[in-house]
Amino acid sequence: xxxxxxxxxxxxxxxxxxxxxxxxxxxxxxxxxxxxxxxxxxxxxxxxxxxxxxxxxxxxxxxxxxxxxxxxxxxxxxxxxxxxxxxxxxxxxxxxxxxxxxxxxxxxxxxxxxxxxxxx
Amino acid sequence: xxxxxxxxxxxxxxxxxxxxxxxxxxxxxxxxxxxxxxxxxxxxxxxxxxxxxxxxxxxxxxxxxxxxxxxxxxxxxxxxxxxxxxxxxxxxxxxxxxxxxxxxxxxxxxxxxxxxxxxxxxxxxxxxxxxxxxxxxxxxxxxxxxxxxxxxxxxxxxxxxxxxxxxxxxxxxxxxxxxxxxxxxxxxxxxxxxxxxxxxxxxxxxxxxxxxxxxxxxxxxxxxxxxxxxxxxxxxxxxxxxxxxxxxxxxxxxxxxxxxxxxxxxxxxxxxxxxxxxxxxxxxxxxxxxxxxxxxxxxxxxxxxxxxxxxxxxxxxxxxxxxxxxxxxxxxxxxxxxxx
Numbered sequence: 264x265x266x267x268x269x270x271x272x273x274x275x276x277x278x279x280x281x282x283x284x285x286x287x288x289x290x291x292x293x294x295x296x297x298x299x300x301x302x303x304x305x306x307x308x309x310x311x312x313x314x315x316x317x318x319x320x321x322x323x324x325x326x327x328x329x330x331x332x333x334x335x336x337x338x339x340x341x342x343x344x345x346x347x348x349x350x351x352x353x354x355x356x357x358x359x360x361x362x363x364x365x366x367x368x369x370x371x372x373x374x375x376x377x378x379x380x381x382x383x
Numbered sequence: 384x385x386x387x388x389x390x391x392x393x394x395x396x397x398x399x400x401x402x403x404x405x406x407x408x409x410x411x412x413x414x415x416x417x418x419x420x421x422x423x424x425x426x427x428x429x430x431x432x433x434x435x436x437x438x439x440x441x442x443x444x445x446x447x448x449x450x451x452x453x454x455x456x457x458x459x460x461x462x463x464x465x466x467x468x469x470x471x472x473x474x475x476x477x478x479x480x481x482x483x484x485x486x487x488x489x490x491x492x493x494x495x496x497x498x499x500x501x502x503x504x505x506x507x508x509x510x511x512x513x514x515x516x517x518x519x520x521x522x523x524x525x526x527x528x529x530x531x532x533x534x535x536x537x538x539x540x541x542x543x544x545x546x547x548x549x550x551x552x553x554x555x556x557x558x559x560x561x562x563x564x565x566x567x568x569x570x571x572x573x574x575x576x577x578x579x580x581x582x583x584x585x586x587x588x589x590x591x592x593x594x595x596x597x598x599x600x601x602x603x604x605x606x607x608x609x610x611x612x613x614x615x616x617x618x619x620x621x622x623x624x625x626x627x628x629x630x631x632x633x634x635x636x637x638x639x640x641x642x643x644x645x646x647x648x649x650x651x652x653x654x655x656x657x658x659x660x661x662x663x664x665x666x667x668x669x670x671x672x673x674x675x676x677x678x679x680x681x682x683x684x685x686x687x688x689x690x691x692x693x694x695x696x697x698x699x700x701x702x703x704x705x706x707x708x709x710x711x712x713x714x715x716x717x718x719x720x721x722x723x
Binding site: 302348 | 413414417418419593597658659660662680681683688708
């Protein structure tokens with residue numbers, strides 16, 4: 264598995280062979296406040312880089328998570344439908360959102376160090 | 384833009400790791416432990432809020448006639464130990480601000496929205512009403528919650544609901560903005576930290592403006608600038624119960640007309656059976672009548688999205704369609720409060 268990378272739109276992703284796992288960063292969940300609803304995509308849905316894949320409703324505001332590369336959804340974290348607070352509590356672990364099969368590899372995300380300086 | 388104002392508790396809030404936001408020109412705590420947790424502190428036990436950004440003006444009892452002319456409620460004839468929620472109305476019958484009066488036998492304390500303090504002061508000046516601005520020399524702490532009264536009864540005497548008291552360093556009333564019982568306490572800025580530590584020793588938790596907003600919405604309470612503005616009358620905002628002033632007052636003609644006629648805007652409560660929140664500004668329609676959401680959020684107790692919507696005229700149907708980012712989401716109007 265490769266390192267966790269971050270996007271300027273505050274998603275993280277991890278590439279594992281042909282697959283990618285996506286969620287939102289700790290910074291993003293902190294900015295959103297308490298997450299109360301998550302709308303996940305369907306397995307099999309295809310997304311291009313930059314498409315909105317997940318909608319996150321928080322007490323403070325609403326946000327979308329965008330696809331880090333062209334991909335097809337293979338699994339969604341359906342636990343989030345009943346426990347959306349997992350994203351607040353463990354955004355880069357149990358709060359993962361989707362797994363997808365990569366259609367076109369784009370590993371241009373930032374390293375954690377680069378992301379840290381981007382948000383500070 | 385001028386620098387944000389801070390209450391005397393600003394450093395205290397930082398020491399508590401509060402998330403700070405700008406609200407009406409003030410740097411205020413948004414949350415400490417998180418909005419949902421703080422919401423539940425209040426619904427299940429007790430929380431305290433620094434609401435010292437709200438304007439506090441001391442008025443002369445001798446001018447009560449003149450003050451009564453500026454509001455839609457009867458301040459003059461209630462007893463001298465009462466707290467009164469009322470609305471300053473304009474000549475056009477619209478809401479200048481919604482406020483609380485604490486009535487004492489020697490003076491009146493007027494508490495107004497932070498965003499409207501200057502507007503209210505100007506309005507009082509125009510009508511030759513004298514005031515002493517206590518906003519920076521005092522703090523205002525709201526202690527609210529299911530157990531709030533039990534807890535504060537160990538610190539101070541507890542007045543009846545909607546009643547006021549002055550006791551030692553505390554000037555206060557049994558009022559609030561969360562739907563729970565509690566006190567709102569004004570005290571000298573030098574006394575605030577020791578009061579807060581007495582509250583914390585008894586398990587009362589700090590709460591920020593985030594939970595104050597979810598609590599007031601769930602309790603069906605309006606927020607000035609959203610449900611109530613200087614474009615609409617108290618009647619349009621569903622606050623007919625505040626219109627108790629039997630004498631002449633500013634805007635009375637328009638307000639009386641709104642009471643008699645249904646031909647005006649109507650503020651309604653709604654709920655959604657969806658995982659989307661219809662937030663401020665969301666457009667909706669109900670059987671052809673267009674509306675706009677004034678406030679919307681999750682009800683943490685009910686678990687579904689709720690809110691207020693202002694319709695251009697009285698909707699005849701309970702079903703409403705909300706346009707949430709291009710998706711049409713169905714909701715229902717409610718004729719009772721969100722929480723029973």
